[in-house]
Amino acid sequence: MDNTKRRTARLLTVIAVPALIGASLPAHAQTSADTTAAPGSFLGRVILGFGRARTAIDTPQAVSTLEQEDIDREQAATPGDLLRTVPGATVQGGDRMTGQRYNIRGVGGDASDQNRIIISVDGVEKYGELYQVGQFFGEPELYRRVEVLRGPASSALYGSGALGGVVAFETKDAADFLQMGETTALRVKAGANSNGGGTLGSVILAQRFGESVEVLAALTHRREGDYKSGDGTRVVGSGMAGTSGLLKGTYRFGDGNEQTLSLSLSRWRSNEDGANYSSVADIPDFGTVDRKAQDDTATLVWTNPASGTPWLDSRVQLSYSRTLIDQENAIPGNPFLAGNPLFEDAFYQYRTLALRAENRFTFSGEGWENYLTVGVTASQQKRAAQRESGAISFHPEGKDRRYGVFLQNEFIWDDRLTAVLGLRADRITLTPSGDVVGGRQRSHTAQVASLALHYRFNEEWAVFGSxxxxxxxxxxxxxxxxxxxxxxxxxxxxxxERARTVDLGFSYAGRNVLADGDNLDLKLTVFSNRIRDKIERFSGPGPTYANIARAHIRGIELEGGYDAGNMFGKFAYSRILGTDQTTGLQLTSTPADELVLELGGRAFEQTLEYGWRGTFARKSKRWNASPAPGAYDHLPGYGVNDLYATWRPDQGALAGLEVQLAVNNVFDKQYRNILDGGLATNEPRRGRDLRMSVGRNFSW
Structure with a gap:
């Protein structure tokens, strides 16, 4: 059999196997560090949090990672925009900065869902639970990496309660801009977009002092007006503006400068006048409000990675986080709501002080390796909420104090079998303020246990489960x-609440499939998540919340990528079914089935990259309790097409230049996200939008 026939047969096998067993198979882990996935695919990215470096295709978990090139290409205005190509992850709430909430595998949406997904920046958990306001605020230009871990298997390391998953942002560092022998680097960037008349300006300075000290300073400002949907309708109150800054310093010391001490300070601030009060949709009854938001993060981190001893690989982090929302001049759309205390001038604040310490022990023998990570965490969050007439009963003040211990053990045998065990216990104590009528201190213990297995049959095929x-x-x-x-x-x-989750899957990493030097990667995951004692609002007299619900969320995620040097492609598919087992109804947090396809090419010695991306959502239905109880709203499916190009010359006077051009929603499609609400209140998404940015790096 010649090479062409052999490659054709191999490709048919790759297509046929998922077709035969894809209805029941899944996706999780692996162990080999030398398996290299397609560079153009999420599956080829190195994943953090494991004892040995591994790519996403080799992990015992459904995880996607966005690197700097993805972030730059997306030209995102909000952090949520970065997740558009991640299977099983959806952002709802429109395009404004303070209006986005996260949904992973059908978990997340309402304010009470926000603590079922963990959002972190440089390991610092960000928290928000404010009615009709988004979950997390930040500036995409400050991030160099985003990891999206789907499902609760990450709870052992990140914290109990991650029933949906984890979104971990990582900010830029001076080392990202300084090459060997350089002491100073400067990056300037300007951008604009047509739909809403947006502008962006960013300046980043990196400085190295000798061999021990590196400093980075960044400043970014972004502004956008109200956008127009696909049919030309102006979405009032969708404009936004935000300013952000980052200051980060790293000091290296010890034998060989292996130890580091890092300090990071960041601030994001937004001032939105006349914004929609409701972050999720343009609900007429809520009207508009002047909203100021500020998010501050400070971290101090010491690391001592193993250098000659397998017993010492330590990391200690002390962090402070503060999120502040100040609302004034609210104008309800419904005049009968004019006296409602919800629309009084008010401020809300979350302040969290946290400590995390961990150490990794390494053991090895003939044919096996073992990595044991143990750690402790402690945190205290103080919540404040006041309005003109006093305390806010629907957002009570108080303290949330937590202490936790965790363990993760990763065992690798013969570079084929990987077993990852995770254990965690958190003690949570809630103390109300004196304004809470009938309140008194309450304590709970939350436990986590997980086991993930990954087995590699050969260099191409692997199976996993957890x-x-x-x-x-x-x-x-x-x-x-x-x-x-x-x-x-x-x-x-x-x-x-208690969740029992099962993940199953397989992966394929093919090399030289259609041409010499190409890569084809596939990863399929099937999952089932059963949630018991689910906490929901209780409609009758008595307690406001009760453990009255059970939910079953199951689904399939398929992602992959092909890379052959001058051409590449990606795809991501997710189908999620969520059922309220108490009522038998579909959960309103269930996203539409979605398929994302991307085809692209590279030219001029790969300095020019261009491509097309299509996002296709299936028609879907959403339970609507009002105004027609007992009925479903049926939302149509849609297809949105985007084009993009990136030029990075690497020689001559233009070396260091980067030009990004994109046309999003090329055909001006009018469409809505099912997670944004029923037909009566669902805010249409942005129509055709031309985005362009120009950046330049200088170094000496």
Whole structure:
């Protein structure tokens, strides 16, 4: 059989196997560090959090990673825009900075869902639970990497309660800009977009002092006006503006400068006048509000990686996070709501002080390796909320104090079998302020246990699976909220939610499939997540919240990539089904089935990259309790097409220049995201938008 026939047969095998067993198979881990996935694919990215470096295709978990090139190409205005090509991850709430919430595998949406997904920046957890406001605020230009871990298997390392998953952002560092022998680097960038008349300006300075000290300073400002949807309708209140800054310094010391001490300070601030009060949709009753938002993060990190001893690979992090929302001049759209305290001038604040310390022990023998990570965490969050008339009953003040211990053990045998065991226990104590009527201190213990297995048959095929038990303790809102009407009381008897999750899958890493030197990667995951004692609002008199619901969320995720040097392609497909087992209805947090396809090429010695991306969502239905109880809203499917090009000359006077050009929603499609609400309130997404940015790196 000649090479062409052999490659054709191999490709047919790759297509046929998923077709035969894809309905029941899944996706998870692996162990070999030398398996190299397609560079153009998420599956080829190195994943953090494991004892030995590995790519996404070789991990015992469904995970996608965006690197700097992805972030630059996306020209994102908000952090949520970066997740558009990640299977199983969806952002709802429109395009404004303070209006986005995260949904992973059908978990996430309402304010009470926000603590079921962990969002972190440089390992610092960000938290928000404010009614009608988004979950996380930040500037995409400051990030160099984003990891999206789908499912609760990451709870052992990241914290109990991650029933949906984890989104971990990592900020830029001076080393990203300084090459060997350079002491100073400067990056300037300007950008604009047509739909909404947006502008962007960014300046980053990196400086190296000798061999021990590196410093980075960054400043970014972004502004966009109200955008128009596909049919030309102006979406009032969708404009935004934000300014961000980052200051980061690293000091290296010890024998060989192997130890590091890093300090990072960041601030993001937004001032939105006349913004839609509702972050999720342009609901007429809510009207508009002047909203100021500020997010501050400070971290101090010491690391001592193993250097000659397998017993010492330590990391200690002390962090402080503060998120502040200030709302004024609210104008409700419904005049009957004019006296509602929801529309009074008010401020909300979250302040969190946290400590995390961990160490990794390495053991090895003939044919096996073992990495044991143990650690402790401690944190205290203080919540403040005040309005003109006093305390806010629907957003009670109080303290959330947590102590945790965790363990992750990764065992590798013969470079074929990997077993990862994760254990965690958190003790959570909630203390209300004196303004909470009937409130008193409550404590809970949340436990996590997970086991993931990955087995590699050969250099191409691998299978994996995992079982995880995760618990989420009640939040301050859920225990002490008494705002839903007469006869409501605090919910002191709440139990932690419990989730049992099963993931199964297989992966294929093919080399020289259609041509010499090409790569074809596939990863399929099937999952089932059963949530018991789910906490929801209770409509009758008595406690505001109760453990009255059960949910079953299951689905399939398929992702892959092909890379042959001058041409590449990617695809991501997700189908998620969510059922409220108490009522038998579909969960309103269930996203539409989605397929993302991307085809691209490279030219001029790969300095020019260009491509097309299509996002196709299936028609879907959403349960609507009002105004027609017992009915579903049917939302049409859609296809949105994008074009992009990136030029990075690497020689001559233009070396260091970067030009990004994109046309999003080329055909001006009018479409809506099902997670944004029913047909009566669902805000249409952005129509055709031309985006362009020009950046230049200088170094000496």
């Amino acid at each position: 079982l995880a038990h995760t618990e989420r303790a009640p939040s301050i809102d859920e225990v002490f909220d008494v705002a839903t009407g007469a006869g409501k009381t605090v919910s002191l008897d709440l139990r932690p």
